[in-house]
Amino acid sequence: MDKVGLVLGIIVVAIIAVFAAINVSYALDLIFFIAFYAIASLSLNLEYGYTGLSNFGKVGFIAVGAYIAGVLSAAFNVPFPLCVLAAAVAAAAVGAFVGIPTVKLREDYLGMATIIIGEMIRILLRNTPTNSVWGGVFGLRGIKPPFAFIKDPLARQFAYVGLSVFLFGLVYWLIERWGNSPLGRVLKAIRDDELAAKSVGKFTYRYKLLSLTLGSAIAGIAGALYAFYFLYLNPDTFIPLITFMIWVMVIIGGMANNAGVVLGTAIVILINRITQIAKDYIKLPLEPNYFQAMLVGLLIILFLMFRPQGLVPEKPVNTPSWEVLEKAEEEGRAKPPGGEEQ
Amino acid sequence: MNSNSRNSNYILEVIDVRKRFGGIIALDGVNLKVKRGSMTALIGPNGSGKTTLFNVIAGVYKPDSGKVIFDGTDITGWPPEKIYHRGLVRTFQVPRMFKAMTVFENVLTAAKGNPGERFSTSPLRKIWKAIELKIAEKAVDIMELLKILHVARNLSSAISGGQMKLVELARGLMSDPIMLLLDEPAAGVNPTLAHEIFGFLRNLNKEQGISMLIIEHRLDILFDYVDYVYVMHRGKVVAEGTPKEIVENPVVVDIYLGEA
């Protein structure tokens, strides 16, 4: 079963290598997009995959991070690291704001509240004054590139994509650590049965709120990375379709499995890229954008029907506790009842 | 809490508890007391309100009126997680597993005071490894005792109903509770195994001094093990006494004959 993940992972890397051989800048762009979306989908994995929180407004939290970072850079010349930090804090605050009243209620309330917040943020951004730094429907300009001192454009792109991949690595490490610790068990317990989790003493409200807040902070970091890559932001790039894509990445990758989610992210992005390229060479029976959306829609239906656990299924939480169990088993303590008479 | 009531003879006191669901009066002024260190049974026909009473005691439902005093503390209206930390642990009539997790993880999760359960400390194994190992030893011991160690690696959704009941019990024991509320711990298992489970519970009760209130409706199985029995009918306690007194109580006989 893990072979599936390994084989697909090798295919993904091979495809990126082919792109790199043809056009380095294009491959770097592809890698940036995978890193950016992977941070976002990992944050959804923390919220939904581990904790069971349905955040349908992920794009809104990304937008908050992007715009806060963008405004701080464009209007106040705030350096890149502080912009990223501020983006995380701002998105976390929005996450807490949505979570405090809804996380206590039934699951669907959070879903509804996040859909609304996600769209509200886009509409709010559209309605900022066009003559202000926010830019309204014309978008936000003037973000200062963090590697401006590198004069060669390809080298500059390389440095920035490298930095993004590094940040992705940090986020991956952190969520993997959270997941493979006693905390990971608590989050999964809440996801599987909240009342039972309360009945074994877990303060579930606090955990759910923290999961949503930290997940939002991470989405904010993704947004900041996006802002400093394009150096321009437009409200209408932050549409619900982005949230949908991120959900698809998590579901086909494998909920509560971070490696799976990254794989799912890369696959969805490659499908999008390849259909985009294909439309120049083969005549598609449909408008290419619709075709893409249909393809992804079909993919998710197929997965939900035939492989709901995703490409790489969830694993038990990995802590040193398993060594203790293994030792007990080796000592022959794990006999089935009546086994000794056989 | 005051020390007088803490030292009281009774670990649990339920005082005139009422609870209704729309038109249904599930609890109609329930009064009962559980002696510290005792193994007490709560019996009564289906729908008499036993599970609802457990849910009120354990904080799942707030009572419409009445009080729940545990170990000298008024815990009425406390949330379940706080009650758990106070030392009162319950199991469910229909087992509630963390279903995408293994049996072992289910049991580990129930431990108290694991420093690795915080967002801030969980990334640093050094901080929690030693305690995690101790918790794992304890979980293994408890699972061995309950004879579910051989299914430790199974998904908790992929074991038998009887085993799920034992996983619930194992989770309950992880916290060294002062008192256990067990909702039909031997339901759905054959009489031989049921006797084994009750015998085991009696040992725990005697050796570790854990007080217990146990719902069960097979009177014949219960009576060899428990100290005291309460009988519920239509949301009220209608009889109480030692097992011997209960068998001979005409009210109880009437209720059970009426049901049959």
Ligand SMILES: Nc1ncnc2c1ncn2[C@@H]1O[C@H](COP(=O)(O)OP(=O)(O)O)[C@@H](O)[C@H]1O
């Ligand atoms: N959540 C609920 N909503 C509505 N009615 C309920 C609920 N829980 C229990 N009841 C009703 O309360 C009564 C007592 O049920 P219960 O406590 O489960 O009985 P027992 O455990 O003794 O079989 C029944 O009539 C049941 O239908």
Ligand SMILES: [Mg+2]
């Ligand atoms: Mg019941």
